[in-house]
Amino acid sequence: MEQIKQKEKKREPIDEVYYFRDGKEFRITENDEGLLSIVVKDGDKIIIDFERLLADGYKFVAEPYVRRLEQETGKKIWSDWQVDQNYKLVELGHFDGVEDILGLLHEIGHMHLDQNSKEQKIIKRITEKYQAYSKAHRFSWDEGLIAHKVIARQESVRERRAWAYAVEVMKNFKHLYGLDIKEVFPSFESLKIYINDALSSYREHYENLVSLDPNFEDELRRLFDKPNK
Numbered sequence: 518m519e520q521i522k523q524k525e526k527k528r529e530p531i532d533e534v535y536y537f538r539d540g541k542e543f544r545i546t547e548n549d550e551g552l553l554s555i556v557v558k559d560g561d562k563i564i565i566d567f568e569r570l571l572a573d574g575y576k577f578v579a580e581p582y583v584r585r586l587e588q589e590t591g592k593k594i595w596s597d598w599q600v601d602q603n604y605k606l607v608e609l610g611h612f613d614g615v616e617d618i619l620g621l622l623h624e625i626g627h628m629h630l631d632q633n634s635k636e637q638k639i640i641k642r643i644t645e646k647y648q649a650y651s652k653a654h655r656f657s658w659d660e661g662l663i664a665h666k667v668i669a670r671q672e673s674v675r676e677r678r679a680w681a682y683a684v685e686v687m688k689n690f691k692h693l694y695g696l697d698i699k700e701v702f703p704s705f706e707s708l709k710i711y712i713n714d715a716l717s718s719y720r721e722h723y724e725n726l727v728s729l730d731p732n733f734e735d736e737l738r739r740l741f742d743k744p745n746k
């Protein structure tokens with residue numbers, strides 16, 4: 518029994534393929550080191566290699582790669598679907614379909630846009646201050662709440678920007694590669710649902726994001742509806 522349990526728990530390397538209506542493949546493959554190759558193929562021909570969208574030195578990595586790094590460094594690094602700027606990693610878990618191209622582009626958006634951003638500096642400063650206070654047991658709850666609000670506001674700016682990046686890049690895939698975002702997300706509603714699901718593991722849901730950032734939905738809608746070039 519124990520053995521069966523262990524067998525079930527054993528993680529298989531990621532090797533997934535999803536199809537567009539015209540037969541193009543979205544393929545995610547993990548190698549022995551835990552590095553991921555993510556491509557769209559038309560027959561044998563690779564038409565998009567997402568690696569080309571990475572900033573210098575960044576890698577797409579799966580859990581085993583990050584776990585090894587955690588052992589080496591003694592730090593907690595792994596989290597599904599996030600960007601680690603220190604180690605230049607885009608950490609990815611399983612994909613569910615071609616729609617996750619948008620989620621992938623969202624992470625790529627974080628990679629390009631968050632580093633050294635104003636928001637990041639504010640989050641870092643506030644977090645350090647708040648942690649120092651709480652460590653010394655001298656912080657007041659009011660200050661804590663203000664800190665959380667400031668951080669949430671800054672995070673919402675980052676989220677919004679990364680989603681706008683993802684929608685914009687995916688829209689461009691139509692004239693670049695013949696991949697139509699509207700095949701994947703036929704309506705703006707379906708795009709909203711996807712974004713909300715992606716955010717649901719996170720403290721901010723779509724509605725929260727919109728309330729913190731009232732222009733968020735308008736901006737996304739405009740990008741989504743923008744005629745293709």
Ligand SMILES: [Zn+2]
Nearest residue numbers: 623627676679
């Ligand atoms: Zn995000």
